[in-house]
Amino acid sequence: MAADHTPRWQDVTVVDTRDVADRIRRVVLRYDAPQPARAGAHVDVEIPSGEGVLTRSYSVVDASDDGRELALSVHLSATSRGGSAAMHALAPGAVLRATQPLQNFPLGVGAARYVLLAGGIGITAVAGMARTLAARRADYELVYVGRTRPAMAYLDALALAHGDRLSAHVDDEGTGLDVDALLDSIAADPRAAATELYLCGPIRLMDAVRRGWENRGLPATNLRFETFGNSGAWAPQDFIVRIPRLGVQTRVDANSTMLEALEAAGVEMMFDCRKGECGLCQVAVLDLDGRLDHRDVFLSADEKAQDSRLCACVSRAVAADTPRIGDVDAPPTPPSEPAVVTIEVT
Amino acid sequence: MTMTAPRPAQASAPAPAPGPRTTAKIFGYPLNAWYVAAWDHEVTSRGILARRVCDRPLALYRTGDGRIAALADACWHRLAPLSKGRLVGDEEIQCPYHGMRYNAAGRCTHMPAQQTLNPSATVPAYPAVERYRYVWVWLGDPDLADPATIPDMHQMSSPEWAGDGRTIDAGCNYQLIIDNLMDLTHEEFVHSSSIGQEELSEASFETIHDERTVTVTRWMRDIDPPPFWLKNMRDKFPGFSGKVDRWQIIHFEAPSTICIDVGVAKAGTGAPEGDRSQGVNGYVMNTMTPETDRTSHYFWAFMRNYRLDSQLITTQLREGVHGVFGEDEEMLIAQQEAIDANPGHEFYSLNIDMGGMWARRILERMMAAEGRA
Structure with a gap:
């Protein structure tokens, strides 16, 4: 069908909820009419929360045969902005507003080889692709990375469905993914130029793959990724943002974005995608006390390294002494002195 | 005066099945099917053919090695018609408005004034096959597009x-x-x-x-x-x-x-x-x-x-x-x-x-x- 990008909001009913991994809950929505959902599709959901109605995007993991029931899977964020906690609290019978399946991450046709790479909850975006490629009898492999086995949703079902085409990499079992080895194997294959890599995972994995893909001279258009702009190198924490010219100073708490905080402070901001892709909300960084956690895919690696601009919709700041996610076992403790970012806006 | 009146509804008849009636005057069309978009000679690597198929505007051209590209004729950015643009290099089409470029698979390869490519930037690309002196396109679910079903x-x-x-x-x-x-x-x-x-x-x-x-x-x-x-x-x-x-x-x-x-x-x-x-x-x-x-x-x-x-x-x-x-x-x-x-x-x-x-x-x-x- 032709791509339909215009959201049609409708009432949907929660018909099933169950945990499918640590902190990951499967939520099945029932629609009045069949919803054609192609691999890579997501739905937008409105979630009532204490801070008003939040809109969140979730990949369609699978659908019932009649197309009326779509399954999502929601990761409960350690620092939930309200969205994931509210989704985890849903019970069968609850009615929500949701869109039809929307497509920003289409699976191509005709590639000689497909590599699907999922990190953590990113499996929800590529599980359907693996199913489609299996049905097409395409040459594909599914690479699934997680921190612990119990945190990896659908692992057993995927192993059953995809056999040797699935490789699981589990950090705490010492089998973590070697990104360079994976990319080397892609680049060394005679079909390298016709290999497509579909990637959904934490921003650090995405950055590593993007950089490695580029360094190996692989075609940029063959690397496809989806980000909902919600993962960074550090856990979110409160920070201060200042705009001297406007005399604005406000605190961005861990549950909101810089864009939201500036809007709440009365600064008229320009934006569009709100997921770190379009670049409209970028601001100039004049001064920084702390470190920037660039979570967008708009700025290049070089631009991010300069720390002279950031995308306010997703990117954040943390105190200079904060350990990176995964560098320590203990959850980060809030810093006594929050980071301060001094910016200029257009 | 005689005239043919519309067929009266029959109270005793069973309700008609849902869906189009066989004698519909304006008949719909399936999308999971191959349709001819053009004669083979109409699609070239020298220019872009604009043609509407099943109410979908298409931009059709050939790559340097002769493959057919069939893209939706609207740029991802602001929907300017790609068919008014030009072909660049072996397989790219450039939007006439702001120079966005796409390859034959509909993937954006160039965006103006930025170092990265927005990962969402694609235009729909439709399966296309050259056969029997015609260019056939499939506008429905691409996973069902089997060339063996070309008439x-x-x-x-x-x-x-x-x-x-x-x-x-x-x-x-x-x-x-x-x-x-x-x-x-x-x-x-x-x-x-x-x-x-x-x-x-x-x-x-x-x-x-x-x-x-x-x-x-x-x-x-x-x-x-x-x-x-x-x-x-x-x-x-x-x-x-x-x-x-x-x-x-x-x-x-x-x-x-x-x-x-x-x-x-x-x-x-x-x-x-x-x-x-x-x-x-x-x-x-x-x-x-x-x-x-x-x-x-x-x-x-x-x-x-x-x-x-x-x-x-x-x-x-x-x-x-x-x-x-x-x-x-x-x-x-x-x-x-x-x-x-x-x-x-x-x-x-x-x-x-x-x-x-x-x-x-x-x-x-x-x-x-x-x-x-």
Whole structure:
């Protein structure tokens, strides 16, 4: 069908909820009419929360045969902005507003080889692709990375469905993914130029793959990724943002974005995608006390390294002494002195 | 004054099944199907062809190595028509407005004024296959796009057949053309000076069908050949005169291809039994592509299996059929106008509509399978 990008909001009913991994809950929505959902599709959901109605995007993991029931899977964020906690609290019978399946991450046709790479909850975006490629009898492999086995949703079902085409990499079992080895194997294959890599995972994995893909001279258009702009190198924490010219100073708490905080402070901001892709909300960084956690895919690696601009919709700041996610076992403790970012806006 | 009233609702009749009615005047079209978008020679690597298929504007071009690219004709950014842009390098198309570039798979390869590419930036790319001198496109679910289901038009590109054709920009719903071709009794009235004769509506016909094809067969024995066929007989048998056995075997294949096996042979020489050596045989190749619900791209050709080396005959047949089909076009446009001018009136069917009605039934089933009305 032709791509339909215009959201049609409708009432949907929660018909099933169950945990499918640590902190990951499967939520099945029932629609009045069949919803054609192609691999890579997501739905937008409105979630009532204490801070008003939040809109969140979730990949369609699978659908019932009649197309009326779509399954999502929601990761409960350690620092939930309200969205994931509210989704985890849903019970069968609850009615929500949701869109039809929307497509920003289409699976191509005709590639000689497909590599699907999922990190953590990113499996929800590529599980359907693996199913489609299996049905097409395409040459594909599914690479699934997680921190612990119990945190990896659908692992057993995927192993059953995809056999040797699935490789699981589990950090705490010492089998973590070697990104360079994976990319080397892609680049060394005679079909390298016709290999497509579909990637959904934490921003650090995405950055590593993007950089490695580029360094190996692989075609940029063959690397496809989806980000909902919600993962960074550090856990979110409160920070201060200042705009001297406007005399604005406000605190961005861990549950909101810089864009939201500036809007709440009365600064008229320009934006569009709100997921770190379009670049409209970028601001100039004049001064920084702390470190920037660039979570967008708009700025290049070089631009991010300069720390002279950031995308306010997703990117954040943390105190200079904060350990990176995964560098320590203990959850980060809030810093006594929050980071301060001094910016200029257009 | 008499007039045909709209068909009254019958209180006692069971409720009609959901979905399109078989006799719908504006007939829908399945999307999980191959349609011809263009002649092979219309799609080049030198320029971009804009063509609307199933109400979807397409930009068609060839890559440097000859592959067909069929992209939605609207840039991801602000929907400027890519067909007004230009081709860059081996396989890229550049938007005429802000210079966004896409490859043949519809993926953005260049964005102005930034170092990265927005990962969402794509335009839909449709499966496209070149076969039988046509470019076929599939606008439905690409995972179902199996080239093995392209309708059989092998005479178009077989060394055993010669001929050529044209395109008609038909101002009517595509199903009206299918109806037209599935029932050739209209030749007696529409084409009286070339191929029409009264034996057409006097001869009986046989209709068979399966899941995706319909065949209507009609033989007229021991008749005078109409002018078109007398000329063709004389091309093969100089000086021929006398009676002929004439055949029309109409092959419909879903969604909208109709290849008509036509010819005449000297009467009584065994053509109905299979010996066509004393006759001339042509294939009228027709494939109709919905452009909108009221306009169609009608691609046709006339192929023959005799005097293959004669370009003169190829040209004469093409121009002769072009003249005949001009008469159909005029009728189809007038019919569409009358349909639109009489919204309260319905279609009624005749015995002669058997073939067209089976075609409609097959298409209805395909649309239902897509969940579409």
